Amino acid sequence: MKHLSHFTSEEVSQIIKKARRAVRHPGLDILVSDLRPPEKALAETGHALSTKSNLSSEAQSKNEQKKKTNLPDTALPSGERRRGRILVVTPKKIGSSPQRNRIRRRLKAIFYEEKLFERGIDVIVFVKKKGIELTFNQLKKLLIGVFETT
DSSP states (O other): TTTTTTOOHHHHHHHHHHHEEEEESSSSSEEEOOSSHHHHHHHHOOOOOOOOSSHHHHHHHHHHHHHHTTOTTOOOSSTTOOOOOOEEEGGGGSSSSHHHHHHHHHHHHHHHHHTTTGGGEEEEEEEEEGGGGGGHHHHHHHOOOOHOOO
């Protein structure tokens, strides 16, 4: 699948500001940021996001058009679902490049094989030194666990 882990630097900073920590593990931290529109988030989670505004209807329509033009790459034409993405951050100090690349490939493979991208949630994984030692099944359990609680 194309663009499962493609982020611009601006998107990364916006997502990190809006994201919440879903998992804190000695080997990694996982942050999630919901991409779903407020209506879908309400329907799926039962939590309302405030959408009231004191703006005139003309100002509201201008704001809505502005929002549409500033949507991330994951935005699809109306009626289609947005796809979630995964960003894996592996600092150089945690291991050799083959070790860092292995954990990146494993996390991306889990994200793709389990079709977690269909849930419309961006995931950021910060790998720590002990994360290099995690097996594929341990990573899978941690990553899937994030989506079961979300």
